[in-house]
Amino acid sequence: MPELVGIGVSPGRSAGPVFRLAPPPALPEVAPPVTDPDAEVAAARSALAGVAAALRARAASVSGAAAEVLETQAMMAADSTLATAVAARVARGSAAAWAITEAIAEQRETFAQLGGYFAERAADLADIGDRAVADLLGEPMPGLPSPGEPFVLTAEDLSPADTAVLDPADVLAIVTRRGGPTSHTAILARAMGLPAVVGCPDVVTLADATVVSVDGTTGQVTVIDPGEAAGIRERAAADRARLAALTGPGRTADGHPVPLLLNVGGAADLTDDAEGVGLFRTEFLFLGRTSAPTVAEQQAAYTELFAALGQRRVVVRTLDAGADKPLPYLGLAQEENPALGVRGLRVARANPTVLTDQLTAIAGAASATDAQVWVMAPMVATPAEAAGFAQAVRAAGLAVAGAMVEVPAAALHARRLLDHVDFVSIGTNDLSQYTLAADRMSSDLADLLDPWQPAVLDLVATCAAAGREAGKPVGVCGEAAGDPLLALVFVGLGVTSLSMSAPSVPAVRASLAGVTLERCAELARIAVDAPDARTARQAVAATI
Incomplete structure (x- = not known):
């Protein structure tokens, strides 16, 4: 069976059909003219404020690392520097959705050049922009697929807002094309106990409903016969139950x-x-x-x-x-x-x-x-x-x-x-x-x-x-x-x-x-x- 290789960042194994994260909303090919710059600025600020509020609400519904990540992203959405950059774009003739997209792209480039923690936040900025644009265009917010059955989530990358609210009852494992061992996807997947593989470039070649097994320890993603998935999940569940039954302090076999x-x-x-x-x-x-x-x-x-x-x-x-x-x-x-x-x-x-x-x-x-x-x-x-x-x-x-x-x-x-x-x-x-x-x-x-x-x-x-x-x-x-x-x-x-x-x-x-x-x-x-x-x-x- 075909095998894909990435970096295992959250241990465990599962199997099921893959479904891809929905793409963000696309801007229409032709931007409308700006007839009322003040209204455009107000609309853009309202959209960004709405994104910040939604992120804070999600942060309040979770705890630990997920809450920290979402609070940070909410701060970015509410940052006055971003609002000022959007207003400047409107002044140059860009409508609200286009102004946000352009300002976000400029800040992402700056963050990427700064490296380190700022480079990590570039993906968070993109998610903020996607959510604000969806609001302005009246489109559905970027979000998780709902195939009606447990699935392996695949994506270019995952935003903190999406990763933090994953339901392990629906999502069996995560595989992303981008990301590394310290990405938010990795951190939050570990916190939820979901097997995860990142840095797997070939995952984008998998069609929705392709059945795979995912090993979050070795980083292996293998296309399998659909009939094998249930058995893999059952064995993984049995392993988890066996491990959970082991209690007591950590020690080696000889008592160290x-x-x-x-x-x-x-x-x-x-x-x-x-x-x-x-x-x-x-x-x-x-x-x-x-x-x-x-x-x-x-x-x-x-x-x-x-x-x-x-x-x-x-x-x-x-x-x-x-x-x-x-x-x-x-x-x-x-x-x-x-x-x-x-x-x-x-x-x-x-x-x-x-x-x-x-x-x-x-x-x-x-x-x-x-x-x-x-x-x-x-x-x-x-x-x-x-x-x-x-x-x-x-x-x-x-x-x-x-x-x-x-x-x-x-x-x-x-x-x-x-x-x-x-x-x-x-x-x-x-x-x-x-x-x-x-x-x-x-x-x-x-x-x-x-x-x-x-x-x-x-x-x-x-x-x-x-x-x-x-x-x-x-x-x-x-x-x-x-x-x-x-x-x-x-x-x-x-x-x-x-x-x-x-x-x-x-x-x-x-x-x-x-x-x-x-x-x-x-x-x-x-x-x-x-x-x-x-x-x-x-x-x-x-x-x-």
Whole structure:
């Protein structure tokens, strides 16, 4: 049977007929003349405001990463810069729908050139434009197909607004032509437990109703006989049930403990059997606002999560924002290359109050609850930065300070970082991007962003060795930790904990339980010695 290959970004397997996401509305070939520019501007602003309101409503109906993504997109739709650009286009003679299309295209080009997080947002801008144009033309909003049966969703790419509201009862799996391991499609598919493959160029050749099997671990999409689909789904369901029945802490077959923690955006993302939280993303408090949240607002939100955890561990990541995740009220200057600019901990250089207020709120919530509160800073690059952050954490009355390893400099000097902090946690998404110099939204370079890249694994090994020497924990909080095969490699390299979306935990728990620590070390050697990411994955899979 024909086989297509992409990048598996959300583990699991399913099968069914493919149906493609409906294309966005097309502008008529002839634009109407503009007889009342004020009316056109008003119509365009009304359409954009409607899109922003709809996105906020969707954000309110979901939680965690999905809510954060939609709130950010709503901010983009309501941004005054976009409204001003649309008005300028109307002044040049473009009707409302055309003015929005032209202004969006111009901003997308700018975002793509900026790279990094801005390049990721280019697809979000396109979706905003499509929705606003649909409103102005009186056309149906871009949306999901409704074939009347469960299906495999295929698309050029998926917008956050569509991905966040997928119903797993209808959508069996996702396959997109574009996107990479850190795209919104990947992040949200993992959060929902849907098998997903991205960066699969040949998926656009499949006609609607073609029946395929999708393996979100290996990235294989195979055209199959329609009669095989039900059996594949039944076996996948049986596997999920078997995995869900496995409970207890993460550990290898010979009893080596590996805490399996969660990546969360709030208390709603917790599960009863979670061993703790390895990444609490605090950005959700700062999005969709015109001013920073107060200490009291922050403390209330942190207290809710900490209290829900009881005495379990929670690792709080301080605000991971800046010029690459624009929050206008931070007062940061525009940069030519935001991915290499003022973001994460670096925001404190320009606006130290943001960090000190956040640490004060975290400390207040910690003192009011029994949770084991650890705090870590994103985008730490030097031992001096680690030392300064640790000092600030302890000055706030918090006992455990850590640093995220997201840039090669931090990995190479992990031992020096650990002279100052109590732990490090590896963010595989950014570490892959910076190590391979590959923009996170470049579909043509998606293979370089694969966390199986041996160069990235070498840096993980360097961090783990530093942790062993210092006698301090080294975790992985990137979503790569949720790959059941790669989790074995990380443990074999010496990683001491793994943090992931809740749906990924059962498969990782079962994977660890099936091998010894010594076997994990053997698998790690196989992966590191491989010439590339695909070979590494295939070689490890072949030995399990």
